[in-house]
Every structure is written in structure tokens, then in C-alpha cells.
Amino acid sequence: MTEPLLSVQDLTVSYGRVEAVRGVSFDVAAGSLVTLVGANGAGKSSIINALSGLVRPSSGKVIFEGTDITKLKSHKLVPRGLVQVPEGRQILASMTIAENLQMGARFYGAGASAGIDEMYERFPVLGERRKLAAGSLSGGEQQMLAIARAMLARPKLILMDEPSMGLAPKIVNEVFKVIEEVLSGGTTVLLVEQNARRALQAADEGHILQNGEIVRSGASETLLADDDIIQAYLGTG
Ligand code: ATP
Numbered sequence: 001m002t003e004p005l006l007s008v009q010d011l012t013v014s015y016g017r018v019e020a021v022r023g024v025s026f027d028v029a030a031g032s033l034v035t036l037v038g039a040n041g042a043g044k045s046s047i048i049n050a051l052s053g054l055v056r057p058s059s060g061k062v063i064f065e066g067t068d069i070t071k072l073k074s075h076k077l078v079p080r081g082l083v084q085v086p087e088g089r090q091i092l093a094s095m096t097i098a099e100n101l102q103m104g105a106r107f108y109g110a111g112a113s114a115g116i117d118e119m120y121e122r123f124p125v126l127g128e129r130r131k132l133a134a135g136s137l138s139g140g141e142q143q144m145l146a147i148a149r150a151m152l153a154r155p156k157l158i159l160m161d162e163p164s165m166g167l168a169p170k171i172v173n174e175v176f177k178v179i180e181e182v183l184s185g186g187t188t189v190l191l192v193e194q195n196a197r198r199a200l201q202a203a204d205e206g207h208i209l210q211n212g213e214i215v216r217s218g219a220s221e222t223l224l225a226d227d228d229i230i231q232a233y234l235g236t237g
Pocket of ligand 1 (some may be wrong): 015019020043046
């Protein structure tokens with residue numbers, strides 16, 4: 001069997017005495033879209049922040065391309081190909097789209113700016129409107145910009161924390177199109193979502209989180225076809 005791109009082993013994240021994540025294990029195969037879904041406070045952000053080096057796990061291991069990266073901080077992970085798109089997007093609204101991308105390119109180091117033109121091709125909305133303030137973009141387009149900016153690092157694995165949060169259903173579909181575009185370019189995606197049904201529809205595999213633990217895992221279509229799961233975790237809508 002081929003080695004997974006990412007292997008999360010018995011991960012625990014605590015804030016003082018609060019155990020936000022308890023013994024979570026899962027793998028992400030190269031080229032796949034894996035989603036972690038669960039309600040508010042289930043521990044999704046804590047897991048993704050632990051993987052990207054923003055939060056120090058209290059125990060467990062994170063293996064990326066066969067190397068133990070558990071204790072590495074974000075700035076050491078980006079050059080290895082592991083990049084997070086932050087929750088809340090952190091777009092600089094008064095700066096132009098081009099300036100937002102240039103700042104990202106500078107942040108990711110020399111060479112990344114060459115990727116800006118490629119992003120304009122892959123996401124034409126950004127290219128057409130590159131001289132406009134990023135704040136003039138719709139919520140979905142701002143998410144597109146945040147993802148394009150992260151893609152300048154040429155990640156092997158991109159971590160996304162609730163990219164559809166706060167967006168109208170029609171816009172959510174646009175964001176999922178962006179995610180599909182990222183995947184089609186060969187980048188592996190780990191997606192954290194409260195919008196469980198939509199995330200599972202897009203993903204190859206899913207893990208359902210509840211109170212810091214994975215309660216169900218499987219191929220997305222299996223999870224979506226399971227009436228008990230739909231009743232318990234996905235609502236009837
Ligand atoms: P959300 O959708 O609200 O982001 P989530 O599933 O991502 O939820 P987390 O943000 O990981 O969940 O939070 C998991 C638990 O850890 C919650 O009980 C939360 O209150 C707690 N928590 C998160 N961050 C901290 C922190 N910095 N200090 C203390 N407790 C925290």
C-alpha cells in the first residue's frame with residue numbers, strides 16, 4: 001500500500017484543562033479530498049491548527065511524507081508543502097487583488113510571484129479584477145482569493161478551515177468549484193466544514209467529529225447513504 005501524504009496518529013489538543021481533541025487518527029492519501037465535519041466546538045479548528053503548527057498538540061504524532069512534523073511551526077511547514085488557508089480569510093480589503101497576491105508571494109518567498117499569473121489563469125475572476133480592491137469581491141470571491149494566495153506556496157497539501165462559513169448557498173457552490181479546481185491541479189485538500197452534507201458530497205473520505213473524537217469515518221458516499229448518520233449528524237434537509 002502506498003504511504004499516505006499525511007498521517008495523524010492519536011492526536012490530542014488541550015487548552016489548559018479543556019481537551020478539545022482526544023485521540024484522533026486519520027490518513028490523507030495524496031491527490032484526495034478528505035473532510036472533517038462536525039458541529040460548532042467539535043474540535044475541527046483545533047485539529048487543523050495542530051497540523052499547520054499554529055497549536056502545539058499535547059500528544060500524538062503528525063507524519064507528512066513519512067517525516068514526523070509534530071513539533072514544527074508553520075514557517076517550517078510551508079516550504080515542505082503544507083499550507084493553511086485561515087478561517088475568516090484574512091484578506092486585506094482596502095488593497096487590490098494583485099497586492100493581496102503579491103503580499104502572499106513575498107510571504108512565501110522568492111519564486112512565488114511567478115505563480116500569480118498562473119492563478120489569474122486558473123481563477124479568471126481574479127485576473128479580470130486584479131486592480132480592484134479586494135473588498136469589492138463577493139464573499140465567495142474573497143474566499144477564492146484567499147485560496148489562490150495560499151496556492152502561491154505551491155502546497156502539496158492545503159488545509160481549509162470552513163471556507164463556506166457565512167456564505168449564501170449559491171456562493172457555497174462557487175467555493176466548492178474553487179476547491180475542485182485546486183484538486184484538479186494535483187493538490188491534496190483537507191477540508192474542515194460545519195456544512196457536513198456539502199463537504200461530504202465533494203470529498204473522497206470523511207470523518208465525523210463529536211466532542212473532540214472521531215465518531216464515524218468512511219468513504220463519503222457510504223456516510224451519505226447511511227440513514228443513521230444522516231439522522232444523527234447531517235439533519236434531514
Ligand atoms: P468552530 O466551528 O466553532 O470553529 P470547531 O469544531 O473548530 O468549532 P474548536 O474551535 O477546535 O472547534 O474548539 C474545540 C473546543 O476547544 C471548544 O470547546 C472550544 O471552546 C475550545 N477551544 C478552542 N480554542 C480554545 C482556546 N484557545 N482556549 C481555550 N479553549 C479553546
